[in-house]
Amino acid sequence: MNYRKLYNWRSFGLLSLAIIIIMLAAGCGKQAARTPGAMGVKAMQVIQRDTPVTYEFVGQIEAKNEVKISSRVSGNITSKLVTGGTAVQAGQPLFQIDRRQYEAAVLTARGNLAKAEAALSNARLESIRYRQLAAQQAVSQQMVDNVLATESQNVAQVDAYQAQLQQAENDLADTLIVSPIDGRIDMNDLSMGNFVQAGSTVFATVSSVDPVLVKFSMSENEYLRLAQLAQGASPSEWGLELKLVLSDGSTYPLTGHIEQVDRGLAQDTGTLTLKALFSNSQKLLVPGMFARVVAQGETRKGALLIPQRAVQELLGKTFVTVVGEGDKAESRPVKMGPRVGDLWLVEEGLTTADRVVVEGGAKVTPGTPLQVEMIGPDALQTPAKQ
Secondary structure, three states: OHHHHHHHHHHHHHHHHHHHHHHHHHHHHHHHOOOOOOEEEEEEEOEEEEEEEEEEEEEEEEEOOEEEEEOOOOEEEEEEOOOOOOEEOOOOEEEEEOOHHHHHHHHHHHHHHHHHHHHHHHHHHHHHHHHHHHHOOOOOHHHHHHHHHHHHHHHHHHHHHHHHHHHHHHHHHOOEEEOOOOEEEOOOOOOOOOEEOOOOOEEEEEEOOOOEEEEEEEEHHHHHHHHHHOOOOOHHHHOOOEEEEEOOOOEOOOOEEEEEEOOOOOOOOOEEEEEEEEOOOOOOOOOOOEEEEEEEEEEEEEEEEEEHHHEEEEOOEEEEEEEOOOOEEEEEEEEEEEEEOOEEEEEEOOOOOOEEEEEOHHHOOOOOEEEEEEOOHHHHHOOOOO
16 A cells, blocks of 8 residues: 555656646747847937038148258267257257367368468569569570469469368368257267267257147048138148147147148058148147147038947948837948037938937847937937947
């Protein structure tokens, strides 16, 4: 009897376990068949308003004048009169080259000149005496001609030694290396004891500080558009009130103007290179810094604008994610125009009825159901969450 009860309990337990397994399997199947939940995103209505358009170009600051200092004479540096990286003025002594051989050359040239001048003085006295004797017919004309020729040779000798003395004095003066311009000397200067070769060894580089140039490039279409706005005027005429935005986002307080324009488009990039001149009295701008040159363009009537962070760029093309029919994600190609602050002007691909995904668009694929939270332009001041 006990064995029969034990058997019944085991049968009941096995049956219960089978029912539980079947129910779990059915539950998992139903869960796998469920549709994924809607993805939460933030979207914004396309903005339409009259918009002053500016054109921005990435530029690099460079010195207006940059001089590589070399020597006209050879020798060892005996004195270094300036520290690398400091400001210098035109005519300020920078280096001293060993003077001894050039001082000796000056003394030698002076001695040769004095000797030649003495010979010339004697030749002139001889010429006077022989002219007097020739007038008395005491000497032949040939002897007079020889004396006069000797005098001419001595004159030429004096001129040659004067030139040698001038060259020697110039060489002696050139042993003192001075700055040719006002500016700042670099830190890659030579040290005492280095031997410098005339015309080839570079002591240092001095760059002017105020004003500075900002070198930038623009595309052919940008150039044509700005030229059309200025009714065909040259860049030096329409590029008069340029702004400069520094790498930290601050705007440089002084405006600049276009100073130089390249002769044509670069063959490899198809861009035109320009240089704008900016005053730098506060010495804030340093060669090598990057900045954005901002040129004022036209005012677009009823322009369509979207946040820059809503635009995705891939292989030279631009896309945005919009909230489509049934609140489902839709990827749409767009053609973008100039950037306006945090916004981007839309040329083609959107209308005022479109809602553009601003946050969370990178996580969704086309057709994904969206749970949309609409935001306004004021919310663009906060960083986006991807």
